[in-house]
Amino acid sequence: MTDSRAQILGTLARALSHKGRDPNAAKKRIEGHEINLIPERGAGDRQTQVARFTQEATTVDATVARITGDAALPGEIARYLKSANLPSILRAAPSLKDVPWAQQPTLTVETGIAADNDSASVSRAFGGVAETGTLVFLSGPDNPTTLNFVPPVHIAVLATADIAGDYESVWAKLRKDQAGNADFMPRTVNWITGPSRTGDIEQTLLLGVHGPHRLHIILIDETAG
Amino acid sequence: MDPDVRRFKDNSRDAMANATLQSALHKLGHGFPLRRLEAAARLPEFEALRDQSRTIKDHVLEHLDIYLEIFEKRVIEGGGQVHWCADAAAARAKITEICQAAGAKTVTKSKSMIGEEIAINDHLEAEGITPVETDLGEYIIQLRQEPPSHIIAPAVHLTMDQVADTFYEQHDDLDPDRALDEPRQLLEEARDKLRQQFLGADVGLTGANMLVAETGSNVLVTNEGNADLTYSLPRVHIVMASLEKIVPTLEDATTILRVLARSATGQEMSVYTTFCTGPRRTEDLDGPDEYHVVLLDNGRSKLLGTEFQDILRCIRCGACLNHCPVYQTVGGHAYGWVYSGPMGAVLVPALIGLEEAAELPNASTLCGKCESVCPMRIPLPRMLRAWRRKHLETRRTGAVARLAMRGWAALVKRPRLYRRIIGLAVAVLGLAGRRRGRFRRLPLAGGWTDGRDLPTPTGDTFIDQWHRGARGDASGDWLRKRAND
Amino acid sequence: MAEVNGPHVGLFVTCVVDLMRPAVGFAAARLLEAAGCRVSVPAAQTCCGQPAYNSGDMGSSRDIAKQVITTFSAFDYVVAPSGSCAGTLKAHYPEMFDAQDAWAEKAQALSNKTYELMQFLTDILKFNEINVNWPSTATYHDSCSGLRELGIKVQPRQLLDKVNGLTLSEGDKAETCCGFGGLFCVKYGDISNQIVGEKVDDIEATNAELVLGGDLGCLMNIAGKLKRRGSAIEVRHVAEVLAGMDDVPAIGEPEG
Numbered sequence: 001m002t003d004s005r006a007q008i009l010g011t012l013a014r015a016l017s018h019k020g021r022d023p024n025a026a027k028k029r030i031e032g033h034e035i036n037l038i039p040e041r042g043a044g045d046r047q048t049q050v051a052r053f054t055q056e057a058t059t060v061d062a063t064v065a066r067i068t069g070d071a072a073l074p075g076e077i078a079r080y081l082k083s084a085n086l087p088s089i090l091r092a093a094p095s096l097k098d099v100p101w102a103q104q105p106t107l108t109v110e111t112g113i114a115a116d117n118d119s120a121s122v123s124r125a126f127g128g129v130a131e132t133g134t135l136v137f138l139s140g141p142d143n144p145t146t147l148n149f150v151p152p153v154h155i156a157v158l159a160t161a162d163i164a165g166d167y168e169s170v171w172a173k174l175r176k177d178q179a180g181n182a183d184f185m186p187r188t189v190n191w192i193t194g195p196s197r198t199g200d201i202e203q204t205l206l207l208g209v210h211g212p213h214r215l216h217i218i219l220i221d222e223t224a225g
Numbered sequence: 226m227d228p229d230v231r232r233f234k235d236n237s238r239d240a241m242a243n244a245t246l247q248s249a250l251h252k253l254g255h256g257f258p259l260r261r262l263e264a265a266a267r268l269p270e271f272e273a274l275r276d277q278s279r280t281i282k283d284h285v286l287e288h289l290d291i292y293l294e295i296f297e298k299r300v301i302e303g304g305g306q307v308h309w310c311a312d313a314a315a316a317r318a319k320i321t322e323i324c325q326a327a328g329a330k331t332v333t334k335s336k337s338m339i340g341e342e343i344a345i346n347d348h349l350e351a352e353g354i355t356p357v358e359t360d361l362g363e364y365i366i367q368l369r370q371e372p373p374s375h376i377i378a379p380a381v382h383l384t385m386d387q388v389a390d391t392f393y394e395q396h397d398d399l400d401p402d403r404a405l406d407e408p409r410q411l412l413e414e415a416r417d418k419l420r421q422q423f424l425g426a427d428v429g430l431t432g433a434n435m436l437v438a439e440t441g442s443n444v445l446v447t448n449e450g451n452a453d454l455t456y457s458l459p460r461v462h463i464v465m466a467s468l469e470k471i472v473p474t475l476e477d478a479t480t481i482l483r484v485l486a487r488s489a490t491g492q493e494m495s496v497y498t499t500f501c502t503g504p505r506r507t508e509d510l511d512g513p514d515e516y517h518v519v520l521l522d523n524g525r526s527k528l529l530g531t532e533f534q535d536i537l538r539c540i541r542c543g544a545c546l547n548h549c550p551v552y553q554t555v556g557g558h559a560y561g562w563v564y565s566g567p568m569g570a571v572l573v574p575a576l577i578g579l580e581e582a583a584e585l586p587n588a589s590t591l592c593g594k595c596e597s598v599c600p601m602r603i604p605l606p607r608m609l610r611a612w613r614r615k616h617l618e619t620r621r622t623g624a625v626a627r628l629a630m631r632g633w634a635a636l637v638k639r640p641r642l643y644r645r646i647i648g649l650a651v652a653v654l655g656l657a658g659r660r661r662g663r664f665r666r667l668p669l670a671g672g673w674t675d676g677r678d679l680p681t682p683t684g685d686t687f688i689d690q691w692h693r694g695a696r697g698d699a700s701g702d703w704l705r706k707r708a709n710d
Numbered sequence: 711m712a713e714v715n716g717p718h719v720g721l722f723v724t725c726v727v728d729l730m731r732p733a734v735g736f737a738a739a740r741l742l743e744a745a746g747c748r749v750s751v752p753a754a755q756t757c758c759g760q761p762a763y764n765s766g767d768m769g770s771s772r773d774i775a776k777q778v779i780t781t782f783s784a785f786d787y788v789v790a791p792s793g794s795c796a797g798t799l800k801a802h803y804p805e806m807f808d809a810q811d812a813w814a815e816k817a818q819a820l821s822n823k824t825y826e827l828m829q830f831l832t833d834i835l836k837f838n839e840i841n842v843n844w845p846s847t848a849t850y851h852d853s854c855s856g857l858r859e860l861g862i863k864v865q866p867r868q869l870l871d872k873v874n875g876l877t878l879s880e881g882d883k884a885e886t887c888c889g890f891g892g893l894f895c896v897k898y899g900d901i902s903n904q905i906v907g908e909k910v911d912d913i914e915a916t917n918a919e920l921v922l923g924g925d926l927g928c929l930m931n932i933a934g935k936l937k938r939r940g941s942a943i944e945v946r947h948v949a950e951v952l953a954g955m956d957d958v959p960a961i962g963e964p965e966g
Contacts, residue, residue, distance in 0.1 A: 005309040008468070008522050012290035015530035026291040029284070029473045030439045036277050036480040039270040056493065094510075113510045116424055132493040141508040149453045167479045183303060185440045187505050187512045188457070191498040196450040199490075200362035200378060201408040202385045203252050209361055210416060210423070211450020211497060234898070241904055550887045550905045551898075588898050590891025590905075591764060592854035614766030630762060634770035637725075637756040638777055644753075651729050662964035663937055672899025677906065677934030680730065680962040687723050687732035691751045697736025697955070 033175075035168045042131030042165030049130040050219065053163050056133025060194030061207060062215040066160070069223035074104030077122065077155060080216050081107075086120060086153060093123040095142035096157065114150035121147040122155040127170040128163040132193055135217065136170050139188035148190055154212035156192070160219050167191070226344055226372050228577050230561035233584040237555040246374075246382045246556050253381055257547035260491025261598065267493070274484050279602045281477045282538040285469075286529065292438045292471045293520070299441030303503030305516035313343035316521050320345055320430070320463060321352050323517055327461045329354055329427035333419075335445065335452035336360040337432025338376065338541060339465040339521055341563040342576070345430070356430070357422045359451035361415055368395045374557035375565070376543040377489055382556055385411065419451070429455040429513065433466040434540065435481065436518070439474045442502040443518065446485065446495045453497055462501065462513040468525045469537040475500070481540060484600035489542040524576045532611050536571045538601040545595035545605060551588055560585060567595035567605045574612050580621060586612035648686055655684025716746035717835075720785035722778075722824075724795045725757040726926045727947075731961065734926060737953035738791040738827050745837035747787075754781045758795040763802055764892055775803045776813060779820050787834070788824040791949050792925050793856020794892075796826035801859045826856055827949060828865040828924055838872055842954040845875030849918035850948070851909070851932060852885045853925035866924060866948045873951060883912040890931040906935045913943065920960075922948040933961040 022028075042052060054064045067076050073096075081088050089108045092099075101109045114121055123143050127136040135156050139145045148154055164170050178184030196211030207213050229236065240246055265271045285292055297307040308323075310316040316339075324332060332349060334340060334356050346356045346367070358367040362380035366373060368391050373379030380388070389405040392414055405411055431452050433443035443464045445452040456462040472478045478500075486492040505512030528534055546552045546566030557565035562582070564572050570585035586609040595605045616622055636643050658664055658681025666674050673679055690697070719742050723735040739749045759774030778799065782788045790796040800821045807814040831837045848870070856862040870876055889895060889905025896902075909932060913921055921936070923929050926947055933945035944960035959965055 004311045004315060004522075007311060008309055008520075008526055009290050009293065011522075011526040012293070012468075012529060015526065016287060016290060021287070023291070025284075026288045026295060026438070026473065029477075030295065033439060033474040033476050035476050036281070037270055037273055039268055039274070039483070041268065060492075060496070116420070134494055134498075139509060139512060140506070141510055144510040145453070145457045146511045149450050149457065167482075168476055171475050171479070185303075185442060185500065185502040187502060187509055189500040189502075190453070191494065192496065193492075193494045193498075194496050197448045197496055198361050198412070199448075200360075200365070200380050201388055201411055202383075203249070203256065203378070203381065204385075204408045206408055206412050208416070209412060209449040209451070210359065210419065210454055234900075237898075237901055241900060550889060550908075551901060554901050554904045588894075588901070590854070590887050590889060590894045590902075592887035592891070593858040594854070594887065597858055610764060610766060612766075613764070614768055617766045630765055630767055630770070633757075634759075634762050634767065634774065637759070638773055640754040640756055643756045647729060660964060662959065663934065663962040665938075670896060672896035672902070673934065675899055676903030676938065677931065678937040678962060680930050680933055680937075682730045683732060683965070685732065687728045687735035688751060688753055688755070690732055691735070691739075692753055696739070697733055697958075 038166045038168060039131060042129065044165065046160070049163050049165055050160050052130040053128050053133050054219070056130070057194065057217055058133070060133060062133065062194050062217050064217045064219065066219040066221065068221045070099050070220060071103070073099050073157065073218065073220070074101050074107055076218055078104045078107050080155070081120060084214065089119055091115065091118040091121045091147060091151065093143045093147055095124045096122060113144040114146040116150065118151040120153035120155060121151040122157060123147045125156050125158040126162070127173060128158045129167050129170060130163055130165050134167070134191050134193045137190040137192065138174070138186045140186050145188045145190065148192060149211050152208060152212055153214045153216070155216045155218060157218050157220060160221050226341065226562065228562045228581050230573065230577070230582045230584055233559055233561055233588060236559040236561060240555040240559045245384050245387070249381050250553050250556055253375070253378070253547060254553035257490065261488060261544060261547070264487040264491040264493065268487065271484070271487065274480060275600050275602060278481045278484050278600055279538060281472060281480060282601055285471050285473060286534060286537055289468065289471065289529065292473060293468060296436055296438040296441055296471055299438070300503065300516070300518055303441050305441065305503045305518060308517060308519045310519055310521050312523050316343045316465065316519055316523070317345055317348040319519055320465070321348060321354070323461065323463055324349065324354050324428050325352070327428055327515070329461070331422065331426045332356045332428045332430050333359050333422055333426040333455045333459065335431045335447065335455045336363050336379070337430070337465050338563060339432050339467055340430065341373065342523065343465070343521065345465070357419070357426070359419050359423065359455055360447070361412070361449060364415060364419060365391060372558065375546060376541055382558070423454040423458050426459045428461040428463060429459040430463045430465065431455055433464050433470055434485070435472050435478050436466050436470045437475055437478050437500070438471050440502055442500045444478055445499045445501065446497070448496040450497050453499055456501055457512055460513055461515040461517070462504070463517045463519060464501070465519050465521065467521045467523065485540055485542050488544040488598065488600040528575055533571065533575055533608055535603050536568065536575065536608060538603050539568050539572070540601060542600060544598045544600065548594045548598050550590065550592060550594070567609070568603070571605055571608045571612070579612065579616055579619065583612070583616045583621070586616070644686070644689065648689060651682045651686055652684050655682045657681070659684070716748060717786040719747040719749050719787045719789050720782045721749050721751045722755060722758070722782065722788050722790040722795060722799070723751060724790055724792045724926070727791060730930065731926055731947070733955055733958040734791050734947040734949055737947065737949035737955050738789070740953040741827070741831060741949060742789060744839065745831055745835045747835070750785065752781045758798040760794060760798045761892055763798060763806070768806065772806050775806055775817060779803070779813070779816050782820060786823065787830065788820065789827055789830045790824070791827040791947065793826050793853045793860055793862055794925055794927065796824055797855040797859035799824040826860055826862055826924065828869060829860060829862050832865040832868050838869065840869055840872035840952050842952065843874045844951050844954070844956065846920045847877045847879050847918045848920040848922050849879050849881050849913055849916040850884055851888060851921060851923035851928060853923055853928045854887050856924050857885060862924065866922070869952050870922070870948065876951070879916040879918045881912040881916045883909065886912070888928045888931050890928045892927065895931060906931050910935045910939065914941070919943060921945045922951060924948055929961055937962045
C-alpha cells in the first residue's frame with residue numbers, strides 16, 4: 001500500500017516537475033485561501049439580503065417565517081405544525097435548550113439526536129446565504145447532523161443577523177470563530193437549500209425522498225435593547 | 226461493469242428502437258438544456274465563474290502531487306485514514322478489507338461513478354456483504370440489475386410503470402394488491418425500504434464530488450439527502466475518490482459549486498451540499514467513528530502531461546451529455562461502460578484502452594456543443610480528434626476506410642489528376658441523377674440513403690466552368706447587368 | 711466594366727460546392743464582386759483537408775494544408791462559402807504545425823486572412839447592398855463549425871434582412887447539429903438519420919418554405935431528409951438568395 005502511494009506520487013511528480021514549477025505554490029494558495037469572484041446577487045444591505053434569502057428559499061419550496069426574539073419561537077413552531085396538520089411533537093437540538101418551550105404547553109419537546117419515528121425536528125443554523133437561500137449547519141454536540149435529515153419535517157432557526165450575502169462570508173465567520181485552531185472544520189458542514197427532492201421517476205419533481213419533505217425556516221430578528 | 230463498447234452500433238440501434246428510452250431522451254434533451262440556459266441567464270457572472278473554475282482546476286492539476294500530500298496530511302491529522310489505490314482491484318480489496326474489519330453486513334451507498342468504475346457492488350456481494358444503493362434512481366436500477374444511463378439521472382430511461390413493476394417484483398414482502406399508480410406512491414415505498422437500510426447499515430460508502438486539500442474534507446452533492454444519511458448513521462464512512470477530485474481551498478470549492486448545479490440541472494445550488502471532515506469529534510452526538518478516503522488512480526496519473534490532461538478538469542455535471550445530439554439519440558447504455566456522452570467518449574478510452582473503446586471518439590459529429598456548455602471549458606472535440614489520430618496510428622482502424630482516406634488525400638494533392646477523375650465521376654453521377662435531382666439509393670452510401678435522398682451533382686464542376694469563362698448566369702454578365710440598373 | 715480597386719480575394723470554393731453545386735460558387739463570386747472585390751479562383755484548389763484532419767490523419771492534413779497555403783498565398787483575403795472549410799483553414803491549420811516548423815508561420819498568415827463568406831461581407835467589408843427580391847418565409851440553420859469556431863450567427867441574418875419580401879422564422883433548434891458531421895453521416899448513418907429527422911421536425915414547425923444555411927454539406931443532408939419525407943420545403947445556400955439566383959433549382963430538385 002505504501003508502494004502504491006510512492007508509485008502514484010512518483011508518476012505524478014515525474015509528469016509535473018519541471019524547472020519552472022513553484023514548489024510552494026500549493027502551500028501559498030492554501031494559506032492565502034483567497035476569495036474568488038463573488039456574484040452580485042447576494043449583495044445589499046441587511047434588509048435586501050433578508051428579502052433575497054427569503055425569495056430564494058421560497059423558490060426552492062422551503063417556507064419562511066419571521067419573528068422577533070427566541071421567546072417567540074415556540075409559538076411560531078406550534079402555529080406552523082398546526083397549520084400543516086402535523087403532530088405537536090418536536091425533537092430539538094441541544095443548542096435550543098434555553099428556548100422557553102414551556103410557554104407553549106401544547107408542544108412536546110425532547111432534546112437530542114433524531115430518532116427514526118420523530119415527526120419533526122428543529123435545529124439552529126450557523127448562517128444563511130442570501131444568494132441562493134441556503135442554510136449552513138455545523139455539526140457538534142449542540143447540533144447533531146441527523147436532526148437535519150431524519151425526520152420528515154425540519155424546522156431551521158436562523159438569526160437574520162447571521163444571513164450573509166455569499167458562502168464565502170460564512171466560511172470567513174467559521175474561520176474567525178475558530179481563529180488559531182487549525183482544525184476549524186466540524187465533522188460536517190451542511191449547506192441546505194430547500195427540502196429533499198428528486199426527478200428520478202419520469203423526470204417528475206417530488207419532494208421528501210430521503211431527507212425532509214418540508215423545510216420551514218424561522219428567521220429571528222434580535223429583540224430591541 | 227464489463228465494457229461493452231465494441232457493440233456500440235448494435236446497442237445504438239436497440240436504443241433508437243426503444244420507444245420508452247426515446248421519449249425519456251426527448252424530455253431530457255429539452256428540459257436540461259432549457260433549465261441550464263435559464264440558470265445562466267439569472268447569473269450575470271456565470272461565464273466569469275466558468276473561467277475561474279477552469280483556472281482553479283488547471284492549477285490543481287499542475288501541482289496535483291503536492292496537493293494530494295497536503296490533503297492526506299490533513300485527513301490524518303483529523304483522525305481519518307487515506308488509502309492509495311493504483312487500480313480498481315486494489316480499491317475493491319481495500320474497501321472490502323475495511324468493511325470486513327468493521328464486521329459489516331450491510332453497506333449503504335450514495336451515488337458514485339468511481340463505485341461503478343471499480344464495480345464495488347459485485348465484489349462486496351461476492352464477499353457476503355450487501356451493498357444498498359440509496360439514490361432513488363440507483364436503487365431502482367440496482368433492483369433491475371442494470372447499469373446507470375446518465376451521470377446524474379441514472380434511471381432516466383425508465384417509465385413509472387417499469388419502476389412499479391420492479392417494485393412489485395422485488396418488494397415481495399408487501400401487499401401485492403397495493404396501488405403503485407403514482408410517482409408519490411413509488412417514492413414513499415422506496416423511502417420506507419431505504420430508511421430501514423440507512424438505519425441498519427454498518428458502513429456508509431460515498432463518492433466525492435471534490436476533495437478539499439486545505440481541510441482534508443470531501444464534498445458531497447445530492448438533492449435527495451441520501452448521501453447525508455449514508456455517512457451520518459453508520460459507524461464507518463468510506464469515501465471513494467479519484468486523484469483529480471482535489472481542489473485547494475473551501476473558497477475554491479465554493480466557486481466550482483456555483484457552476485456545478487447550474488450546469489447540471491439548472492438549479493442555483495443542489496439541495497444538499499455537504500463538507501465531511503474526518504470522524505466524529507468526541508463531543509458529537511452522531512456521526513461515524515471512522516473516516517476513510519480511498520484515493521484511486523486507475524489511469525489518471527498517466528494522463529497528466531499528455532494531450533488528454535484537460536479531461537481531468539471534469540466535475541461530472543452531465544451538461545455535455547444533456548446537450549449532445551448523439552447522446553440524445555442513443556442514451557447512456559449504448560456507450561457500453563460507466564461514462565457516456567462526450568466526456569465518456571474522451572475518458573473511457575483513457576481508462577479501458579483505445580482498442581476496446583475506439584468506437585466512442587468516432588461516434589461524434591464534432592459539433593462542439595459539449596465544449597460550449599462545459600463549466601470547466603474542457604476542449605472535448607480537440608481530444609476526440611486526438612483519440613482518432615491515435616487510433617489511426619495503431620493501424621487498427623478498418624483497412625478499407627484507411628485506404629479510401631489515403632486515396633482521397635493522394636488525389637486532392639494532385640489538382641490536375643483530381644480535376645480529371647472527379648470531373649468524370651461528377652459527370653456520370655450528374656447524368657444518372659439528372660431526372661429527379663436526387664438519388665433514393667446509391668451503392669456504398671447506404672448509411673446516407675437508407676433514411677435520406679442524396680442530392681445529385683449538376684454534372685460540371687464549378688472550377689471547370691469558371692475557367693471556361695462561365696459565371697453561372699445564362700443570360701450574360703451579371704455585373705454588367707447590375708451596373709446598368 | 712468598372713475597374714476593381716478593391717481587395718484581391720482568392721475564392722476557396724470548397725470541394726462540395728465545386729462538385730455538387732457550382733451555383734453557390736457563382737453566388738459567392740457575385741457577392742464579392744458586388745462588394746468591390748477582385749475575385750480569383752485558383753484552379754489548383756481541391757479540398758481543405760477536413761476529412762483527413764477529423765479522421766486524425768495528420769500526415770495527409772499537413773500535406774493538404776501546405777498545398778492550400780501555397781495556392782492561396784498571393785491573395786489579400788481567402789474567402790469560403792462554408793463555415794467548416796473556413797474554420798479548418800482559420801482555426802485548425804495553425805494547430806497542425808509545431809511552433810518551430812516553418813509552416814506554422816505560413817499557416818498563421820493564411821489563417822489571419824481567411825474568412826467565411828457571410829462574415830467577410832458584413833464584418834470586414836461592411837457590405838450591405840443587397841438589392842434582391844425573394845418573397846418567401848425562410849428559416850436558418852446555423853452550421854456548427856461556423857457558429858462555434860468562427861462566431862457566425864448575426865452576419866447572415868443581417869444580410870438576409872435586406873432581401874425584399876423575405877421573412878425569417880427562427881427554429882427553436884436553429885443552432886442544433888443537423889447530424890452531417892462529414893464522414894459521420896455514413897459511418898453512423900442510423901444515428902445521423904435520426905438527428906437530421908429531429909432537425910427537419912424543427913424546420914417543419916417553423917412553417918418556413920425555405921431553409922437557408924452557410925454550409926453545403928449540412929444543407930444537402932437536410933434537403934435529403936426533406937425530400938425523403940416528400941416535403942415541398944426548399945433548401946438553398948444563403949449566398950444563392952443574397953445573389954438573387956432564383957433561376958437555379960433548389961438543392962435536390964431536378965433541372966428545369
